[in-house]
Amino acid sequence: MRAHYFAIGLLGLATLVIADNYFTIALHAPKNPMLHGKLVNARDKSFIAGAPTPSTRCGLDDAAQCPTGNVTLVTRDMSFLASAVPGGQFIYIAPDGSISYPNAHSTLRPPGAQVGGFYSLLASSDHSESVDVLNWRSTKDGTSGLWVCAVAPGAPIAYQAVLKASTGQFNGLGCLSVNGIVIQEAGSSFGAWEYT
Numbered sequence: 001m002r003a004h005y006f007a008i009g010l011l012g013l014a015t016l017v018i019a020d021n022y023f024t025i026a027l028h029a030p031k032n033p034m035l036h037g038k039l040v041n042a043r044d045k046s047f048i049a050g051a052p053t054p055s056t057r058c059g060l061d062d063a064a065q066c067p068t069g070n071v072t073l074v075t076r077d078m079s080f081l082a083s084a085v086p087g088g089q090f091i092y093i094a095p096d097g098s099i100s101y102p103n104a105h106s107t108l109r110p111p112g113a114q115v116g117g118f119y120s121l122l123a124s125s126d127h128s129e130s131v132d133v134l135n136w137r138s139t140k141d142g143t144s145g146l147w148v149c150a151v152a153p154g155a156p157i158a159y160q161a162v163l164k165a166s167t168g169q170f171n172g173l174g175c176l177s178v179n180g181i182v183i184q185e186a187g188s189s190f191g192a193w194e195y196t
């Protein structure tokens with residue numbers, strides 16, 4: 001047990017040290033050219049592949065002090081959005097497989113939601129360079145995998161699609177499987193004051 005706590009302490013420290021680097025997120029689906037490489041943006045409490053911009057707001061009187069807010073950035077393990085707002089904004093996976101985040105200044109999430117669970121995979125790109133890819137696994141039952149689903153019934157997934165995760169309640173029915181999320185380092189500046 002002691003060794004276990006020690007390891008967690010080290011992880012906490014490592015997170016602090018690398019927290020300065022933020023990453024863009026895109027779909028990794030090499031067998032599906034229609035989805036592969038599509039940028040993912042945080043919009044209206046979802047992660048939308050193919051959305052041109054995130055939905056954000058500036059909570060300061062002087063808007064010039066806020067980040068531009070036109071790009072979605074996350075921490076290396078996709079557990080937090082790169083929000084400048086005090087307290088930040090964590091990312092959770094709800095039991096129904098939806099991937100979301102609370103409002104600024106809130107820690108509200110559905111009962112049974114999991115924060116964290118994204119893990120790195122070794123993956124190779126078309127040019128056999130290695131790329132940083134994340135997949136997701138439930139700590140409750142080990143269910144793993146990521147999907148993209150229509151934004152509305154009948155809407156074409158090729159245009160915009162909602163990112164979801166496999167859970168005990170959600171097996172990807174009606175959605176397309178993706179191999180993961182490519183993360184690409186984007187520097188240390190926040191992406192937005194708040195993602196809405």
Ligand SMILES: *[C@@H]1O[C@H](CO)[C@@H](O)[C@H](O)[C@H]1NC(C)=O
Binds near residue numbers: 068070071
């Ligand atoms: C975001 O806005 C900045 C400043 O206007 C601009 O330089 C950058 O290209 C924009 N990025 C995207 C992804 O639109």
